[in-house]
Amino acid sequence: MWVDTHCHWDAAEYGQASATWREQAGQAGVQLCVVPAVARSNWATVAAWAHAHGDVYALGIHPLCAAQASTDDVLALEQALRAASGDTRLVAVGEIGLDAWEPAQQTPQAQAHQQTVFESQLALARELDLPVIVHTRRAVDRVLAALRRVGVRRGIAHAFSGSVQQARGLWAQGLHLGVGGAATFDGAHRLHRALAALPPQAWVLETDAPDIAPQWLYVPRAQREAGVAQAINSPAQLPRIGREVAARLGMAPAAWARLSTANAVRALPRLAPWVAAA
Ligand SMILES: [Zn+2]
Numbered sequence: 015m016w017v018d019t020h021c022h023w024d025a026a027e028y029g030q031a032s033a034t035w036r037e038q039a040g041q042a043g044v045q046l047c048v049v050p051a052v053a054r055s056n057w058a059t060v061a062a063w064a065h066a067h068g069d070v071y072a073l074g075i076h077p078l079c080a081a082q083a084s085t086d087d088v089l090a091l092e093q094a095l096r097a098a099s100g101d102t103r104l105v106a107v108g109e110i111g112l113d114a115w116e117p118a119q120q121t122p123q124a125q126a127h128q129q130t131v132f133e134s135q136l137a138l139a140r141e142l143d144l145p146v147i148v149h150t151r152r153a154v155d156r157v158l159a160a161l162r163r164v165g166v167r168r169g170i171a172h173a174f175s176g177s178v179q180q181a182r183g184l185w186a187q188g189l190h191l192g193v194g195g196a197a198t199f200d201g202a203h204r205l206h207r208a209l210a211a212l213p214p215q216a217w218v219l220e221t222d223a224p225d226i227a228p229q230w231l232y233v234p235r236a237q238r239e240a241g242v243a244q245a246i247n248s249p250a251q252l253p254r255i256g257r258e259v260a261a262r263l264g265m266a267p268a269a270w271a272r273l274s275t276a277n278a279v280r281a282l283p284r285l286a287p288w289v290a291a292a
Pocket residue numbers: 020022050109222
């Protein structure tokens with residue numbers, strides 16, 4: 015059995031069929047999914063999803079939603095987290111972080127605002143003693159500096175795609191590294207080096223579905239431009255992704271399924287009763 019530490023089940027790609035997609039993932043061997051939020055507008059949705067489908071969730075403001083968020087939203091997040099503190103399906107603050115890739119968000123003002131929204135959420139996580147699920151696209155060093163500054167020492171650097179040195183820095187800070195479909199590409203040499211360099215205890219599995227299709231689902235740009243639709247990724251792909259990651263780690267798939275689940279519980283301790291119950 016496998017745990018998907020990052021899936022956006024409320025994404026438009028699944029629409030009305032999300033329950034069917036979830037069932038297929040269960041049949042494929044995925045026992046539990048962590049559903050991160052992206053903005054105030056979907057906090058209630060991800061919580062309701064988790065309760066309805068036996069999954070768990072996180073609440074936060076995604077860096078690409080930070081531009082629309084105000085200090086009022088951060089206050090609302092604090093209230094929502096405190097209100098959900100007795101909800102055992104709430105497992106983290108997330109998805110939060112920094113994104114230095116999305117072109118529209120690269121003005122100095124947008125970056126400064128992202129940083130403020132991120133650090134105030136880190137402070138909330140520390141105060142409420144919750145782990146974080148962080149997005150670090152092209153911004154690993156700045157995320158790590160913020161984690162150090164605020165003193166957050168537990169969580170997941172999701173969709174990790176940095177260098178070996180950056181992986182070591184996050185791991186030394188106490189964060190686990192999320193790996194998924196990106197590792198299935200033959201050309202992902204930097205990620206493969208990081209997988210080989212860090213201990214297997216450092217990694218947790220995720221799909222980031224419906225994004226980050228594995229190599230076998232990926233539709234190259236030329237085909238997309240010719241009208242072929244990008245395939246929708248889903249947690250049903252996680253066992254196959256897990257087997258490929260196991261090979262990179264030099265582990266048997268069953269042993270890696272057990273270890274990656276144990277790693278997920280270390281990163282997000284509130285997963286423990288749900289993993290045991292599944
Ligand atoms: Zn995400």
